[in-house]
Amino acid sequence: MSDDVSDAAARNLPLRHSDEIQGDVLAGFRKDHETVVLLRFPDDPAPVRQWLARLIPQLATTRQVAAFNNDFSAARRNLAGTDPVGLRATWVNLSLTYSGLKFLMGTEPFPDQTQDGVKAFVLGASARADINGDGGESAPERWLFGRADQPVHAVLTVASDSRELLEVRASELRVAAAHGGLTVVFEQVGATLPGDRKGHEHFGFKDGISNPGVADFDRPDPDHPEQVAGKPGTRIVPAGEFVVGLPLLQRPDPGLPEWAKNGSFQVVRRLAQDVPAWWAQVAAARRTLDQAGVELPVGSGAEWVAARAVGRWRSGASVAHNPNAEPPTKPGAPDDNLISYADDKEGHTTPVFAHIRKTNPRDHFGPDHKVADTRRIIRRGIPYGQPFDPAAGPGHGPDADRGLVFVAYMSDLAFQFEFLQSAWINNTGFPPPGQNGKDPVIGQDSDVNLKLDTVPDGKPLHFAQFVRTEGTIYAFAPAISTLRDLAQRRP
Structure with a gap:
């Protein structure tokens, strides 16, 4: 019920109409199938800019995803909780690491690197492993991606209602990246667990229950305006806690560059579960x-x-x-x-x-x-691997890869995630x-x-x-206009 927002209510929720903020940040993709593709740029920025220019029209915006989710939720309710078969979409999101931003800008993205969140982003997740508790078997030298000797410049998140549609779009994106000289460093496929496990993580617990509401995006409860309508206890937090340049709760504005406005810092982790x-x-x-x-x-x-x-x-x-x-x-x-x-x-x-x-x-x-x-952070994780069920055959035993593709968005990596x-x-x-x-x-x-x-x-x-x-990446999902500037090499 809470996902349904009438046209009248939506007019009072301006962030639902944003064509600047990429989809998945405020309006979660919420698909059953997802893949995260990590890319490395070639030495020449020209083909990368051309690749980016062709990619931008394919990126999902908050407006698109919010409208689809609203329609999907309404249709599902009319079908007594059954997913509507004919209502499908495939979404794409792009984020850039510090080195990816610097490569496309041709200059220092953050001239002032005294702010803790910026320092974390510049140094990268592998250099911050001790802060995040990543030692021993979780140490960076064991990671599948995100190591200091394995540069990543861009992160593509592709999500779809259908595995087949996901595979088609992901293949198209890989081909387009290869034509631009980009290399796939790592790819992680995820999917919701089957049957009555849907919505649960591999230990068996329902996941993603307590994401915060966002001011000017989620409809407040008329009787309890600090909470999301239809979601008792889900508190509404100022949007600036997740999107750069918007109002914050109580901390001062960090003074990030203008180009960062309407963007969001992203953490991508592969968390293996035994x-x-x-x-x-x-x-x-x-x-x-x-x-x-x-x-x-x-x-x-x-x-x-x-x-x-x-x-x-x-x-x-x-x-x-x-x-x-x-x-x-x-x-x-x-x-x-x-x-x-x-x-x-x-x-x-x-x-x-x-x-x-x-x-x-x-x-x-x-x-x-x-x-x-x-x-608070906004989580968008999805499981990977088959459920633990040795009787179900190969891929379901104790030695099979399984865990969580952890994706989160925030406006300050150090103040929030770390x-x-x-x-x-x-x-x-x-x-x-x-x-x-x-x-x-x-x-x-x-x-x-x-x-x-x-x-x-x-x-x-x-x-x-x-x-x-088993891997961590710090990235930044820029606003659509910032990506256009990067594609055209405007400062």
Whole structure:
């Protein structure tokens, strides 16, 4: 329901009409099939500019994607939740790395490199690995892409409702890139998981539930204007937190160059997931609690522990509202996002180390949510690989590649993404009080401290790291007009 925006309402939401901001930043592609193509430029900029000029008309804008998503949502509701067969689209998005921007500009893109987010972008993800917790098996020298010795200049994101349409468009784009002298460095294909796993990641949990709303794009609830209409608990954040040059919540404008306006910084990561190992340690943690005599709800098993690690049950229902068992799924019900931690500061219901609490502390620090809202990012991830199901045959076993293509947009790499990684996800002391452990889903190896009403001081449990970084790229998705200037070599 919340995706439907009437013509009258849309007139009051100017960002929905933007032909400057690329699609997927504010209006998510939200397709079942996606591929990310990493490209390297040749030495001569002339054919690259020609390639870019031909590509620009194919790039999706916010206006196009928002209108399609609105129509798709309305049609799906009329079909009682079934996807409309005849309503399909294939979208393309382009972002450029620091070296790609510098190559096309022929000069320094950011003359002032004192701002932390700019410094992060200039140095690149491999140089920032320690900040992001990427060491050991996740160290850059092991990466499939994004290493310092493997330059990437451009990132193409291609998304479609159909695998066949995706393959056709991706093939056309690869051929066009080759004619311009560009080389494909790496390509990662992703797809939503099949059947009742659709919308879930490989550990089995519903994903992408708590993306923020965006001011002047998402329709506010008339009774609760700080929230998105039809999405209780989904807070609306100023658009400048995600798109350069637009209003920010409370931090000062960073003063980026004019060409960066209406663009967005992008993080692309390949996160491999060891599904059987993660669930094995969840089961081991459950046995540890049993051996320690910790009293748990009758009938609860490893799923109860896994829900504490994530902060949600597999269906997406929150532990905050359903502490003892997963509730029945209610078709058409809004996502469970109207969550408060104000009366659960110690984490006796939703552990303070839970993944959803580590990445979004909500009102833990006060009713205005500002601590959380200023660090939000917009996520556009999609799984890759087959589900773990050894009985299903080749490609489904424990050694097969599977994980998440993590894509996120923001206006400041250091203030948002890197801060989340270092100060929240991998910080044992966040959120306070006490040392309660790192994020047991995507964080580094850590002991977590599970506190319950019956165990107020907590019970230590160990969670090893079973999500491995296999590549990271920092890029920037420029406005359409900026891309036109780059294609024509205008300053």
